[in-house]
Amino acid sequence: MKIYWFQAQAPRRVLALVKHLGIDAEYVEIDLMGGGLKTPAYAALNPNRKAPTMVDGDTVLWESSAIMTYLCIKHGSDMWPAHEPAEQVEVLRWLSWNDQHWMRAVAPFYFEHVVKAIFHIGEPDQTEITPVIPELKALAAVLNAHLEQRDFVACDRLTIADFQLASMACEWRHSEMPLGDYPNVIRWLDGLMRLPAWADPWPHTSMKKASALAHA
Numbered sequence: 001m002k003i004y005w006f007q008a009q010a011p012r013r014v015l016a017l018v019k020h021l022g023i024d025a026e027y028v029e030i031d032l033m034g035g036g037l038k039t040p041a042y043a044a045l046n047p048n049r050k051a052p053t054m055v056d057g058d059t060v061l062w063e064s065s066a067i068m069t070y071l072c073i074k075h076g077s078d079m080w081p082a083h084e085p086a087e088q089v090e091v092l093r094w095l096s097w098n099d100q101h102w103m104r105a106v107a108p109f110y111f112e113h114v115v116k117a118i119f120h121i122g123e124p125d126q127t128e129i130t131p132v133i134p135e136l137k138a139l140a141a142v143l144n145a146h147l148e149q150r151d152f153v154a155c156d157r158l159t160i161a162d163f164q165l166a167s168m169a170c171e172w173r174h175s176e177m178p179l180g181d182y183p184n185v186i187r188w189l190d191g192l193m194r195l196p197a198w199a200d201p202w203p204h205t206s207m208k209k210a211s212a213l214a215h216a
Contacts, residue, residue: 001025004045004053005203006032007118009110009167010064011052012201016163017068020197021075027203033119065095068160079159090154094161098168102143105136106168109175133178140182147184151191158195166192 003018003025005011018025030036030051037049046053046062053060054067056074061067072080081087109132112124143165146153153161166189172179179185193199 001054001056002028004028004030004042004055005051006030006036007202008051008115009107010050012170013064013160013163013167014052014054014067014071015203016167016195016198016201017071017079017160019201020195021071021077021079023071023075029203065099065160065164068163072160078157079163081155081159087155091159091161094153095164098161098165102139102165103168105132105139106172106175106177108132109136109177110168110171113175114171129176137178137181140179140185144182144184147188150184151188153188162188162192163198166198170198 001023003011003014005015005027006029015027017023030042036042037051042053043049045055045060048062050062052064052067053062054070056070059070061070069080071077073082081091108128112126112128116122116124143153150156152158153165169175169177169179169185170189170193172186172189
């Protein structure tokens with residue numbers, strides 16, 4: 001199995017899950033600044049030219065939620081409730097809420113404060129952040145209320161929904177997200193950071209640069 005990745009929030013979810021479940025995988029780091037996403041070889045795997053991408057034999061998957069679901073089914077993890085339709089619906093509700101609402105509100109903070117610093121592409125631009133603050137606060141209030149007396153987003157246990165939502169906000173302090181008035185959200189995010197695989201999902205050894213893709 002190969003996981004194609006670079007340091008960003010969507011690959012983080014998959015990398016954390018692989019590490020948390022103890023899955024043996026080869027990590028192929030994409031040279032983002034060198035054009036690794038734009039090569040024909042990579043586009044043949046992922047026509048969106050984004051990451052992550054998983055290759056497992058003849059199975060090629062993109063989109064982090066699909067990859068996480070596949071990995072859970074293959075490795076028998078109830079982080080995706082393969083045999084519980086009602087729980088599947090609950091997890092899907094929060095995956096959808098993330099993709100349609102939460103992600104759009106928190107992504108500008110993450111990009112301006114984290115992504116720009118990682119790839120040395122400029123200073124944070126407050127004009128990109130200020131307009132989304134009201135939406136972020138409104139959504140944080142929804143999540144805060146839901147997490148009252150809950151440690152996890154769905155099914156009363158850790159699921160891929162937690163990884164999906166938290167990846168967008170796990171660096172909320174560094175990203176200057178205005179979450180201080182939402183203690184249940186903070187408690188949930190800080191609780192996930194006690195998971196070793198979540199706190200440090202990035203591959204450090206046996207890591208192969210995608211040089212072939214970058215020059216294909």
